[in-house]
Amino acid sequence: MRLKGYIENRTRLFNRDSEFSCPHWCNRLGCKDERLHVSVSIVDLVAASLVTGQMASHLFRSHYKIGASPMNENPWIQRFVLELKKPCPFLSGMDCGIYGRRPIACALFPEAFFLFPGQKGGLNKGKFGHYPCLREPLVISEKRRSHLIELMEISRRETFLTEFYLFGFSPFSVDLRNTVMDVMEVSRDISGSIGDDESHYEVPHEAFEEILIRRLGSGGYLSKIDSKVDGLNSPSGIEVFYKIMEWTDSVAPSDKDFPYCYEFDERDRLKLIKRPT
Ligand code: SF4
Structure with missing residues (x-):
């Protein structure tokens, strides 16, 4: 199987020239913390399926979820990604049950946040500052840095592939402004905790995901995604x-400046629109 060879090649980079290992006193926070989203690719899913002997479709339903992650510049635009459920179902005691075939995101953590001198990374240290591995900057050797950069590039291509395979479009982001009534229903009044006489509301992240999944289900997309994942159970499908x-x-382009996204219409069908600026 050609994909097996590809997986073996990328896996060789996971620990190559790395001096990092999880501190033994860490309670595997990154594997358990629901606020730390671990995005995965379909290749990660197939790798886990091969190493565990479980069908990809079974793992997909039991260990992964379609998660939403806000595009930085606009909280109403959410990008769909495949993620591990949290706490991670692969965690067994203090050990990763698929360590040799763990997702690229896990292999990059936490070194990718210390790639360049002075880099604070994309991680909000306020929320994650208690992680033992994030307290002190890591020193990354030149050789290791080049492997991490290669892994990040592989990850970028696999993200493009995953969105394209599951949703037919990449990057797959959705403008949620016309679901504002759904959002208002699940928002929480947090004015009391801020205390500045203004009204403040917070939308829990999982509420965004529930809205998105409900609409995808109602629009008939989830069953299509399921049948695509079912295709990964057979060698011919792989x-x-x-x-x-x-x-x-x-063809995987840089998606930073991609000017389109989707929105749900009144029948929860997805409609391609120009991304708001
Ligand atoms: S796959 Fe392994 S390393 Fe990654 S979150 Fe799960 S248990 Fe942790």
Whole structure:
């Protein structure tokens, strides 16, 4: 199986020239903390399926979820990603049950946050500052840095592939402004905890995900996603997936400036629109 060879090659980079290991006194916070989202690719899913012997579709339903992550510049625009459920179902005591085939995101953590001198990374240290591995800056060797950068590039291509395979479009982001009534229903009044005589509301992250999943289900998309994942249970389906990967690898652009996103119409069908600026 060609995908197996690809997985073996990328896995060789996971620990190469790394001096990092999880502190033994860490309670595996990153694997348990629901606020730390671990995005994964379909390749990560197939790798876990091969190493555990469980069907990809079974793992997909039991260990992963479709999560929403806000695009930085606009909280109303959420990007769909495949994520591990938290606490991670692969964690067994203090050990990762799929360590040799763990997702790229896990292999990058926490070194990717210390790639460049002075880098604070994309991690909100306020929320995660109690992680033992984040208290002191890590020193990353030049050799290790080059492997991490290569892994990040592989991850970027696999993210493009995953969105394209599951949703038919990448980057797959949705403008939620026309679901404002759903959002208001689940928002929490937090004015009391701020105490400045103004009204403040907070929308729990999982509420965004529930809205998105409900709308995707109602629009008929979830069953299509399920049947695509079912295709990964057979060697022929994985070969089809590999061919798609060959194609997306050749076209995967930088998605930073991609000017389109979707919105749900009144029947919860997705409609491509110009992304608001
Ligand atoms: S896959 Fe392994 S390293 Fe990654 S979050 Fe789960 S238990 Fe932790």
